[in-house]
Amino acid sequence: MATPAEKHLYPIVNTDVALFTLIDMQLRVLLIRRANRPDPGGWALPGGIIKPEIDHSLEDAARRMLVAKTAVNVPHLEQVMTYSGPHRDPRGWSVSVLFFALLPSDQVSAVAGSKTEATDWANPEKPGRRLSFDHDQMRVAALTALRTKVEHGALPLHLLPARFTLTDVQRACEAIMGRAIDKSSFRRQMKTARDLVPVAGAFVRGAQRPAQVYRAAAGFAF
Template sequence: MQISTTKKLFPLVTADIALFTLIDWELHVLLVKRDNDPAPDRWALPGGILRPDLDSSLDETAMRVLKSKVGVDVRYLEQVTTVSGPHRDPRGWSISTAYYALLPGELVPAAAGTSVKAIGWCSPVDLEDQLAFDHGFLLSEALARLRQKVRQGALPLHLLSDKFTLTDLQRACEAVLGTRLDKGAFRRLIKDEPSLRLLPGKFLRGPQRPAQLFEAAPDFRF
């Protein structure tokens, strides 16, 4: 009997994350400049390989990757899509689950960590042909999912500080959608919204009239 010496190939399983935040009330996504093969010196979404010895799920892989590569803990993480095939990664047959995550702007300062030369925040629009692997496609899918949820009425409170004004909330929604919203229509839409909790006696004071502050309700779900 002849014993085959052909090495069995198992799929490479990874998690890749589109981490969104607001900088000067514009939506930005975090990119990393790769340090190692494959695609060294190319910009990509932060991602990493599933480690069965460390991760009990791909969600844990995604959280671990963000912590190790860019030094952040995120408030919200959601699966977007899964892609697979023999040619998307030169190391072999691979499966990647794409996520998006949301981070408040004040937590943006992050440092490049393991396997990363540099990090950068940029507009998530029109990057499909500029990123390593198929990460441009994954980013476009993540952005589409985020926008869909906000169009359907979900409030992106995870992009805001713990205390915020209704103007802050409208600007966050506008940044995600890439369009201006009518103030009156927006206020009517969120009137009596159970996700928002008014903070009695708490105001943001400035050159204009004081603006009432709100926070997310304890049971808020995006």
């Protein structure tokens, strides 16, 4: 059996998640108000300490904590980077692995966890409040990772409902990148996109001609 001195050699290991969604086609990240020490009442990204007896991987730990603290199981979770050091957590030397996750916009109302005092969907660029620990750095890193993927052509279909239009896809990309995209060039790019499958006979009526409805291809991964 390990002695207290030997146990002290092991750092605290956390996973933290920047959970993104779209609300009224505006990109938002989930913040929670902490119910437990350290920093009770402070705002942070959802996360917690891994449990080796039940978590088979860091991703398992991140998903478990998202379900516990927000009551959602996300379709996409991706590792961003690792943070470590003796001063980032008052409980002692710690390691935290940061993930970002994508939540479909029609599932926002399902976010209601049991281990937080409150939740807030904040602007990921300007959350409007101080975040606990080094979570402000994490927020920036997660947003940068998400933007980089979209800038390199990844389609954020996990942020959309099961059925969507090309306009929905473009607006989602614009919300992530924080800038407008030329419609003509975007539509040309979508003509060769293999991740989009037209839904036969499904159209959305608008002021102009009806818009084709699409779904994500089987096995789509962001």
